[in-house]
Amino acid sequence: RQRPDLWLAQWDHKYGLRVNCERVGLPTERWATGEDYIWYSQGPYRWGSSLSQGYLADMGLQSRHMHAAGGGRPFVVNKYDYRRWRVWAAEATAHGGAAIAYHAGPPQPEETEAGLAPEDFYGPVIRAQRFLAAQESFLHPASTWSQxxxxxxxxxxxxxxxxxxxxxxxxxxxxxxxxxxxxxxxxxxxxxxxxxxxxxxxxxxxxxxxxxxxxxxxxxxxxxxxxxxxxxxxxxxxxxxxxxxxxxxxxxxxxxxxxxxxxxxxxxxxPTMSWDPVPTPIHTLDDAEMPVYPRLPDDPVGQTVIECLEECLGSYWLHSDAPWYVRVRGWLPEEESAFVVHWINYLQDEQAVAETPIPIGPIHARIRCPDGFEVES
Missing domain, CATH: 3.40.50.880 (Class I glutamine amidotransferase (GATase) domain)
Known part of the structure; x- marks a missing residue:
């Protein structure tokens, strides 16, 4: 490499985790060779949720896949979500990602005419970057805490x-x-x-x-x-x-x-069952048809699996009364005597022009301490 200090990555595409990646056929030893971080575009129509239809437009599974496939390297998820900046930053932070996509920037002229202002971008992004810088030792380097x-x-x-x-x-x-x-x-x-x-x-x-x-x-x-x-x-x-x-x-x-x-x-x-989602016109995305899975409260098979798994394990490490659209990830930082639990709240005013989160809570959680830790009251 001519410039060892220059970080390199290839911009690839893996919409909805489908088998369509540019390097899908590469053997392990050649997958992302020489790349310092992993970059994947996850396709359009990920810029807004429709919670009443069970559509979250999240990147949880995709992020977990990239973290595993990249051997823990930082990664960037590009999902063209030019409104939910807080969600985008929270997802990246919670799953070990590097940042939001670089080309996602201040509103374009047509977006400004629709009511977006530059501070709708700069405000949450700058606050997120400051937070990450201040808390870096709790975020990186770290290993996942997963059951x-x-x-x-x-x-x-x-x-x-x-x-x-x-x-x-x-x-x-x-x-x-x-x-x-x-x-x-x-x-x-x-x-x-x-x-x-x-x-x-x-x-x-x-x-x-x-x-x-x-x-x-x-x-x-x-x-x-x-x-x-x-x-x-x-x-x-x-x-x-x-x-x-x-x-x-x-x-x-x-x-x-x-x-x-x-x-x-x-x-x-x-046993064998259908894994297919339901193609659903998403009202908040101009009725673009997207795959939507039944949410766990409406999925008897999923509920049975979750119950059987816990019965065999004795107990899950984390229990919470948070709703399904609040997601969670756990990490053990290497340089801090702490364990970190990230919570991502996807509840927003879905009709607002600019991102408008809706707070929820209080939520209650019961968490098993990792081995070697004690809680200070």
Whole structure:
């Protein structure tokens, strides 16, 4: 490199976590090689919510994926949200991102005519940057504090299996709505990272090598909780179907969510179901049709999964009465004797020209202290 002090990244696109990324087919050793941070555009129609329709326009799953795929490198989510500056900054901060997209700036002439003013941009952005600078030691460097690992099907994605992320997205929305402390991790990171989590979730991770299956069996027998969908583990790492199903003992039922103890751990089996969202015209976005998943309060299967998972774990690390549109992420900073819990409130006046957050609360939360910490009253 001619300028080692110059940070580099490639501007890529991964709208809605679909299998359409410019480098989707690259092997691990060449993915984002030489890049100092990760940059992904997540597509249009992410600039406004419609909470009454269950549409949040958030970047929680995308951010978790980028953090995992980039090996913890900083990242930038570009979602063209030129109104919700506070939400954009809060998401980036909560998920380990670097900043809002650089080209998102003060209002253009046509936006000024609609009622936006430069201070609608400069005010929240400058305050956010000052806050980040003042609190940097609590934000970076830091490692995630997560109870659950949600596995991303990188092997299937690499071969452009177009529907391979559907279960990941649907189950991920359940976890978000329930405010679980969770990470994404790639299937190829299982050997390295499985032991970081009290529970692992395999959302249609069809391809698993013999080594990965052995690892998962040791994980469960040693006390871990594994939630797998019916399609998981049917094929080897190259996509060839196993002659004898190596996970047959864990496929507990075809009728509904089932749980069984194995060794010191548990398996939760989720049979085949539709992962598809509902195409919905979003009223706040001029009726642009967007995929909307049923929210957890309206999704009986999701509720059952969340309940079974907690029963196997004993308890979740975090409980809160916050509504579904408040999201959460936990971190352990390396340079501070503290643990950090970020809360993101997406409730806003959706009809206002400029961003107008609506405070909520008080909310109540019960949080398990990480190992080695005590609460000072």
């Amino acid at each position: 659950v690992g949600l596995v991303f099907p990188r092997a299937q994605e690499r071969d452009s299996e177009m529907e391979c992320v559907d279960a990941f997205k649907r189950i991920g929305e359940w976890l978000e709505d329930a405010r679980l402390l969770f990470d994404a991790l790639l299937d190829e990171q299982l050997a390295e990272r499985a032991d970081r989590y009290r529970a692992l979730i395999l959302p249609d991770i069809v391809r698993l090598s013999r080594e990965q299956i052995d690892l998962l069996q040791r994980y469960v027998e040693g006390g871990g909780v594994l939630l797998l969908t019916s399609a998981s583990g049917r094929c080897d790492e190259r996509g060839h179907e196993y002659e004898a199903d190596p996970l047959a003992d864990w496929r507990l039922s075809t009728e509904g969510v089932a749980t069984e103890a194995f060794g010191q751990g548990y398996v939760v089996h989720l």
